[in-house]
Amino acid sequence: MDIWALNLRHLHAVERIARLGTVNAAAAAVNLSQPAITQALSRLEDMLGLPLFERRHDGMIPTDAGDILAPRIAAALHHIRSPHVTMSRMRAMLAVAETGSYTGASQATGLSVPSIHRAVGDLALALRRALVTRRGKFAMTTEAGNQLAREFRLAQVELEAGLSEVMALRGHETRRIAIGAMPLSRARILPTAVARFLARRPQVRLTIVEGSRAELVEPLRSGSIDVMVGALREPLTESDLLQHRLFDDVPAFYARHDHPLAGKAPAGAEMAAFPFTLAPRGTPLRDSFEGYFTELGLALPPVPIESGSVMMIRQVLMGTDFITLLSPDQVAVEVEAKWLRPLARLPERFARTIGMTTRASLLPTQVQAEFFADLEAAAQACGAPQN
Numbered sequence: 001m002d003i004w005a006l007n008l009r010h011l012h013a014v015e016r017i018a019r020l021g022t023v024n025a026a027a028a029a030v031n032l033s034q035p036a037i038t039q040a041l042s043r044l045e046d047m048l049g050l051p052l053f054e055r056r057h058d059g060m061i062p063t064d065a066g067d068i069l070a071p072r073i074a075a076a077l078h079h080i081r082s083p084h085v086t087m088s089r090m091r092a093m094l095a096v097a098e099t100g101s102y103t104g105a106s107q108a109t110g111l112s113v114p115s116i117h118r119a120v121g122d123l124a125l126a127l128r129r130a131l132v133t134r135r136g137k138f139a140m141t142t143e144a145g146n147q148l149a150r151e152f153r154l155a156q157v158e159l160e161a162g163l164s165e166v167m168a169l170r171g172h173e174t175r176r177i178a179i180g181a182m183p184l185s186r187a188r189i190l191p192t193a194v195a196r197f198l199a200r201r202p203q204v205r206l207t208i209v210e211g212s213r214a215e216l217v218e219p220l221r222s223g224s225i226d227v228m229v230g231a232l233r234e235p236l237t238e239s240d241l242l243q244h245r246l247f248d249d250v251p252a253f254y255a256r257h258d259h260p261l262a263g264k265a266p267a268g269a270e271m272a273a274f275p276f277t278l279a280p281r282g283t284p285l286r287d288s289f290e291g292y293f294t295e296l297g298l299a300l301p302p303v304p305i306e307s308g309s310v311m312m313i314r315q316v317l318m319g320t321d322f323i324t325l326l327s328p329d330q331v332a333v334e335v336e337a338k339w340l341r342p343l344a345r346l347p348e349r350f351a352r353t354i355g356m357t358t359r360a361s362l363l364p365t366q367v368q369a370e371f372f373a374d375l376e377a378a379a380q381a382c383g384a385p386q387n
Contacts, residue, residue, distance in 0.1 A: 001047065001167065003159045008080070008087045010040035011073045011159075014052060017041070018070035021059040048166055065166045072162025075363055076155040084126035090152045092119035096132055097141045097149035105139075150222045154361065157223035161365050168366075173203040175367050180209050180216035182230025183279075183308055184249065184354055187329035190229055192378035197371050204367050212308045213283070217241075221359065226368060228357040229375065231284040242360045244372075246379040248351040251288060253343040254331055255323045261343055268296040271343065274323050277305040277316045284352040289325045292346055314340065329382075354379075 009030060016026035017037070027034045045051050052066035062070060080090070088111075095105035096116065106113045124131045131145035141149060164175045181190055194206060209216065209225055213233070219225045221240060232243045253271060255261060261270060272293060279285045293300050305322070307313055310330050316322050318339055325346070334340040356375055358364075364372065 001163050003156065003163060004087055004091050005047070006044070006087060006159070007040065008085065008090070010037075010044060012077060013037045013040060014044065014066075015070050015073040015077065017053060017060050018062045018066055019074075021061075023060065048163075049170055050166060065169055068165045068169070069162045071363060072158045072165075075361065076158040076162075078361075079151040079155040079158070081151070082127060085123065085152075088115075089119045089123040090155065092116045093123055093131065093145070094149055094152050094156065096120055096139050097145060101137060101139050103137070153223045154359070158363070165365055175365065176205040176207060177227070177368055177371055178207045178209065178225040179371075180211065180220055180225040180228035180230075182211070182213055182216065182228065183310055184231060184327050184330055185229035186210065187327065187332070188382045189246065189329075189354070189375065189378050192382055193371065193374040196374045196377060196381075201367060201370065212280075217357075220357065223359070226358070226362070227372070230354065230357075232353045232355045232357065233284070234353070240360050241357055242362075243355055243357050245353050245355040246375060247354055249327045249329070249354050250346055250348055250351045251285060251325050251327050252345040253323055253325055254317065254335075254340050255321070255343055256317050256319075257338050257341045259321060259323075259341070259343070261323075262341055264343075266343055268293060268298060268344075271323055272298045272301045274301065274321055275305075276301050276303045277307060277313050277322050277324050278303050279308045280306045283308070285325055288346060288350040288352060292350060 009032065013026050013030045013032060016029040017023060020026055020029065023034050023037050023041075027037050030037070032040075041052065048065065050065040051063050052069060053060040053062055091109060092105065092111065092115070095109045095111075096102060099105050099108055102113050102116050102120075105111075105116045109116070111119075120132055127148075129144045129148075130142050131148060132139045132141055134140075161175075167174050179190070190208070194208075197204075198206070207225075209219065213228070213230060216225065216228050217238065220228050221238065229246075231249075232245065236243055255274075261274070264270070276289070278289055290300060301323075305316055307316075310326065313324050313326070314331065314334055317324060323343065328335075328342070331340055335342065356372065362368075
């Protein structure tokens with residue numbers, strides 16, 4: 001079901017009915033007449049194919065569908081914040097922000113260019129903020145426009161989640177989970193969780209987006225992905241995110257199987273004589289590398305090749321005397337195949353915390369909550385210690 005066919009004011013009325021218990025109270029709260037709300041509710045229920053409330057002489061009691069949808073509407077309204085926002089204005093603003101032009105927004109939505117212009121202009125006038133500036137053929141969102149577009153995306157995510165949960169009550173499975181996968185999570189934890197989840201929920205659509213934290217954090221904050229799995233950051237600098245620990249990982253140094261240091265249990269000074277290929281600066285793994293050699297009072301070994309790709313690192317190691325620092329999970333197959341070998345393990349104090357990161361505002365859907373539980377179970381099943 002397309003959320004853009006809905007009326008935001010009518011959705012607000014549904015949320016008020018659920019909260020206040022009567023149509024009369026909701027009518028006063030949203031400044032609509034009782035007949036208008038009653039008609040709007042009836043149309044919405046027809047569109048959904050399910051009743052949202054049980055009508056009683058003493059008030060309106062939410063059904064299962066109403067209990068699902070009302071909190072989603074409340075969450076969306078929290079992001080929207082302003083009574084001047086309509087669904088058409090929100091849609092137009094998002095389309096301009098995402099395509100970078102009024103023509104692109106028109107093509108993406110099917111609305112006319114004048115309609116897009118008018119909707120964005122009316123929104124800017126109502127909010128008393130410049131949202132878009134023209135640069136030739138391009139429409140560039142201002143800082144205020146970028147922030148508003150992010151909030152609108154999150155509102156869109158909430159409404160789509162609510163509708164998909166309601167559709168699931170009718171047996172129409174449209175739910176999906178978008179997962180941001182950082183390098184370590186792809187080795188065992190995420191595949192195990194996905195297999196566990198799909199065994200129960202084969203019709204739920206999972207989208208896995210691979211990347212570094214730097215590449216995934218903005219899609220997470222803007223609602224394009226629901227959860228990010230990988231090394232956590234301490235301290236967490238984004239106040240709108242939450243982190244949840246799954247397990248602690250102790251990295252080790254690896255090199256090709258016939259490396260000059262093979263079988264010697266080398267000390268830090270011996271490894272420091274060789275070049276390294278590592279993840280970029282600012283990542284937990286790179287911090288551990290620098291902390292280890294600094295504690296030993298050694299100059300940092302040269303790092304001529306920076307890469308977050310385990311495949312790239314593996315290929316570099318197999319043809320050179322380079323060394324790397326990775327999680328044992330990331331190269332378990334390569335070690336078993338005798339392509340690579342561990343040289344030494346970092347001390348426990350250099351363990352990095354692996355977990356999931358979500359938006360602080362996230363209200364998990366039923367299937368999201370199940371998947372998060374499967375991540376917890378996968379951490380245990382893969383032998384990762386839990387506190």
